[in-house]
Amino acid sequence: MFSVQDAEAKILSLTYPLDPERDRQWMSLDEAEGRILAAEVQSALDFPYWDNSAMDGYAVRTTDLTTCSAESPVALEIAMEIPAGYHPPQGIAPGQAARIFTGAMMPPGADAVVIQERTQREGDRVFILERPEPQAWVRAKGDYYRAGAPLLYCGTRLNAPEIAILATAQCTPVAVYRRPAVSLLSTGNELVTPEQTLQSGQIVDSNQPAIAALVRQSGAIAQRLGIIPDERDALKAAILGAIATSDVVISTGGVSVGDYDYVEEILVELGGTLHIQSVAVKPGKPLTVATFPNPDPNNPRSILYFGLPGNPVSALVSFWRFVRPALKKLSGQSRSWGPTFIRAISRLDLKADGKRETYLWGQLVLRSDGTYEFDLAGGSHSSGNLINLANTNGLAVLSCDRPRVEAGEWVLVMQVS
Ligand code: AMP
Ligand code: MG
Numbered sequence: 001m002f003s004v005q006d007a008e009a010k011i012l013s014l015t016y017p018l019d020p021e022r023d024r025q026w027m028s029l030d031e032a033e034g035r036i037l038a039a040e041v042q043s044a045l046d047f048p049y050w051d052n053s054a055m056d057g058y059a060v061r062t063t064d065l066t067t068c069s070a071e072s073p074v075a076l077e078i079a080m081e082i083p084a085g086y087h088p089p090q091g092i093a094p095g096q097a098a099r100i101f102t103g104a105m106m107p108p109g110a111d112a113v114v115i116q117e118r119t120q121r122e123g124d125r126v127f128i129l130e131r132p133e134p135q136a137w138v139r140a141k142g143d144y145y146r147a148g149a150p151l152l153y154c155g156t157r158l159n160a161p162e163i164a165i166l167a168t169a170q171c172t173p174v175a176v177y178r179r180p181a182v183s184l185l186s187t188g189n190e191l192v193t194p195e196q197t198l199q200s201g202q203i204v205d206s207n208q209p210a211i212a213a214l215v216r217q218s219g220a221i222a223q224r225l226g227i228i229p230d231e232r233d234a235l236k237a238a239i240l241g242a243i244a245t246s247d248v249v250i251s252t253g254g255v256s257v258g259d260y261d262y263v264e265e266i267l268v269e270l271g272g273t274l275h276i277q278s279v280a281v282k283p284g285k286p287l288t289v290a291t292f293p294n295p296d297p298n299n300p301r302s303i304l305y306f307g308l309p310g311n312p313v314s315a316l317v318s319f320w321r322f323v324r325p326a327l328k329k330l331s332g333q334s335r336s337w338g339p340t341f342i343r344a345i346s347r348l349d350l351k352a353d354g355k356r357e358t359y360l361w362g363q364l365v366l367r368s369d370g371t372y373e374f375d376l377a378g379g380s381h382s383s384g385n386l387i388n389l390a391n392t393n394g395l396a397v398l399s400c401d402r403p404r405v406e407a408g409e410w411v412l413v414m415q416v417s
Contacts, residue, residue, distance in 0.1 A: 004357045007279045007287065007322060012337065014275060014291055015326045016301045018177045018247075020154060023332075026173040029166055032158050034219060035176035036332040041152045043169030046142035051106040054137045058119055058126050059098040059110035062134045073120070073127040082107060097126055106138060113137035145169075155334025157219075177332035180220040183242035184208050187235060187254035187263065188310060191227045206386065207252040207308075207315045214319050218327040220248070230260035239266055243292050243303050247330060250323065253310030256286045263307045264288055272305060279322075280400070282356040283314035283383035287322065304330075311383040317359050317395065320416045340415045342394070344372035346405050350396055354403035364394035364413050374413050393417045 002010065024038035053059065060076060068074040076097035082088050084103040091108030092098050098107045106113075112132040120127040145151065151169055152162055158176070166174055191205040192198060205227055212222035223246060228238045235254070242249040254263040267274060267290045276289035288307030294300065306323050308315045325337040344364055352358035362376040374396050379388040394413040398405065405411045 001285075002276055002279045004279060004281050004321065007276055007281075007289075008325065008338065010275060011289055011304075011322055011326050012329055014289070014302065015304060015329045017329055017332045018180065019299075019301070020175075020177070020332070022299070023178050024175045025178050027176050029163050029172050029174065032166075032174050032176055033163065035158050035179075036219070037152055037154055037156045037158065037162075038175040038177045038332060040150050040154050041166065041169070041171050041174065042148055043145065043151050043171060044147055045169060046147050047145040047168060048139045048141055048143060050141045052139050053100045053102060053104050053106060053113045054139050055113055055115045056101050057113045057115040057137065058128070059092065059100045059106055059113055060128065060132060061092065061094060061096075061109055062112045062132055062136075064094060065114075065128055065131050068128050068131045070129045073129050075122075075125045075127050078121075078124050078126055080107070097128070099126075111135065111138070153334060155332055157333060180247040180327060180330050181223055181245065182215045182220045182248045182250060182327070183223040183225050183246040184211055184215070185225040185238055185242060185249070185251045186227045187230060187251055188227065189230045189260070191253075193227065206312050207310070210312070210316060211250060211252070211308075211319055214316070214324070215250075215327070218324055219331050220327050230254060230262065232262055232266065235262055236266050236270065239263075239305075240270055243270070243305070244295050246303060247301075248304045248306065248323075248327065250306045250308060250319075252308045252315045255288045255307040255309060264290075267305060267307070280356045281317075281321070282352070282358045283311060284309055284318040284321070284359075285314075285356065287318055289322075309383070312386040313361070313383040313389060316386075316389065317361075320395070320414070321359070341397070341412045342372050342415060343410050344374040344394070344396075344413045346374045346376070346396065346407060346409060346411045348376045349407050350376060350398055350405040350411060352398035352403040354400050357400060358398040358403070359395040359414065360398065361389055361392040361395050363391060364415065372413070374411055 020038045079092050079096040081099040082104045083101050088107035111134050114128050114132050118130045186205045186208045190203045192202050215222040228235050254261045272290040272292045274290050278285050279287045286309045290305040291302035308318045328337040365373045377388040396411045396413050
């Protein structure tokens with residue numbers, strides 16, 4: 001049986017990122033939101049593109065103003081007005097200033113801007129009331145970024161700031177990794193969909209819609225293959241089809257020791273290599289991880305198979321703890337694949353048996369002093385009870401070394417949203 005940490009490391013070692021050449025797509029910036037850059041981006045442009053004013057005021061030559069102050073202002077001739085977006089037709093000569101607005105291009109000859117609040121206008125002349133330093137209120141060409149320097153690295157996730165940067169540098173379309181394809185199947189003769197009429201003895205498949213949501217949140221495509229009965233041939237055909245069309249296959253159920261738990265046997269029969277069969281974790285002990293050779297003989301990246309336990313809470317906890325980091329790595333994201341753990345003060349006593357690393361669900365609450373508190377969800381923490389999972393945003397971790405945490409003591413909490 002693997003420890004949680006060994007299982008996590010093993011899974012990441014089996015996971016290879018998508019290929020930046022083979023698996024890339026070109027996207028407009030509107031389409032690229034949430035996607036992962038598949039190449040380093042450089043811009044052909046300096047930024048700022050040219051020297052421009054950071055304020056509304058007057059562009060001046062500082063050498064004209066070395067003696068200038070509020071008590072002895074210096075008068076300059078206003079040679080021109082430069083609104084934003086306008087190319088100044090000529091420079092300013094000694095003794096001249098240009099009326100200028102925020103974002104407008106500096107005229108040749110000018111080396112500073114005096115903000116309008118520190119001036120007094122009289123017809124075609126302006127009185128300057130302070131001595132500006134060279135480059136005052138000037139955003140110099142290339143100050144923030146020089147053409148050709150790396151702007152964003154391969155593996156960066158594109159959120160609003162990165163999209164603004166790409167737009168500024170006119171980097172569109174942009175190369176991003178395709179979304180990984182993840183097939184989902186639910187095993188179990190007892191299962192029906194949420195839409196089907198529930199007959200006596202049946203159970204509604206809650207795993208597939210929930211895991212589909214988690215897969216999409218991870219930036220992948222969820223291919224829902226539905227419910228597969230616990231019959232060898234049906235299961236074999238479904239898994240074979242899934243492997244042929246996916247980067248990752250996730251099944252739930254059928255990986256414990258019951259008479260109808262065929263998943264592992266079938267994986268081996270289909271040529272899969274079993275790497276993990278159980279993990280010392282609660283909930284979620286019967287976790288199966290296998291790999292299959294890529295159906296494309298020219299592609300060295302294996303297909304990853306996760307057989308998650310059927311119990312609804314176990315399936316979700318296993319996804320959060322083990323599958324999500326793998327999907328992040330697979331998607332080409334450059335760092336922070338693993339979960340985030342936050343140190344919080346537990347409001348209640350927390351208990352585990354000390355034999356398996358135990359995850360207890362609840363809420364992380366930010367306190368006014370900036371520290372976090374963990375509020376254990378009330379009700380049963382059975383792996384079959386998903387009702388008290390509502391509003392979970394953290395799982396308190398009780399390691400085998402520290403299986404008891406008293407109210408008021410700190411505990412590490414894994415963030416899950
Ligand atoms: P299994 O791992 O197949 O032995 O299933 C363990 C428990 O989880 C059983 O009570 C199943 O009925 C239940 N279960 C299995 N799959 C699902 C599912 N997709 N949605 C909800 N419950 C499930
Ligand atoms: Mg089952």
